Amino acid sequence: MNKSYQNNLPLQESISDEDLKLINGYSQKELTADEIFTFSVILCDNEIDRDFERFTTESLKTLAELFVGRTAIKNHSCNSDDQSARTYKTELVTDEKKKNSLGEPYVYVKAYCYMPRLEKNADFIKEIQAGIKKEVSIGCSVKSSVCSICGNDSKSGACHHKKGRSYKGKLCYFELSEPCDAYEWSFVAVPAQRNAGVTKSFGFVKETDMNDIINTLKNAEGDVALTEKQAREIGGYIDSLTEKARDGEEYRRQLESETVRLFALNMPALSNVSSESICKSLCTEELKQLNVALKEKKQSAEAPQLYREKSKNTDSNTQFRF
Ligand SMILES: [Zn+2]
Incomplete structure (x- = not known):
């Protein structure tokens, strides 16, 4: 995993003999x-980070030991020329005056x-x-990575x-x-807005899972920063x-005009203006039902005629025999 930490530590002025050794x-x-x-x-701390993860004090102690001797690179790259600094000493510092977000x-x-x-x-210098x-x-x-709510390991x-x-x-x-x-650590370029310290970003479970992104955004408290992806x-x-909405609007328009036409066929007394305004006042589901009902009415009105047509062309005329 990769973690980023902001730094405001003063530069060291002089090198002690002990450090030189x-x-x-x-x-x-x-x-x-x-x-x-x-x-x-500052390499890492006990604050909840952008990924909604944080190191325990015990793990910071272990990390402090593990980082001794690790190289620092200017950018994340495999070029060994970039390995320009080395960690020669680490220290676990507790700042009693400053509290993390958990107090x-x-x-x-x-x-x-x-x-x-x-x-x-x-x-670089x-x-x-x-x-x-x-x-x-x-x-x-x-x-180990343990949930703050249920205490289970994420891998369990x-x-x-x-x-x-x-x-x-x-x-x-x-x-x-x-x-x-x-592993090695690196300096990263800091976007201006991050320096201001007001933005938060969110730990999306899957960056490409839109339901997850939407749910995370809905539950966000405070400002939101998104990754480019x-x-x-x-x-x-x-x-x-937008494309689906356009298709939806087109469907609605067609349904309205068809229903107005069906009104005209079924109820000639009703003016086009009235039937248009009836159609517009209905939700799409109601409009769909009205459309189906008008179609059925039109068909049943046509049906007797159809049967008559059929009876003329049928030699046996069995349909009408009792
Ligand atoms: Zn949990």
């Missing part, structure tokens, strides 16, 4: 403090990273210094709750625990509804 534990060549650029980031003290994994001040890293790269995306795997099949939905006023989210691996899905769905 840790860094040199990863470096092939002995580096001096001048040759190194260091910074720190618990805010707990996060703080990663200390270094980069050699090489030409190829110059732009400048961007971090300028504060442009403020969100990190981590990759990790966890063994026993939970039928939907993430992000409220059940009797209680939000459904999943608690992630037992992390078993942590979700927005495209919804756009496509609206297009298909």
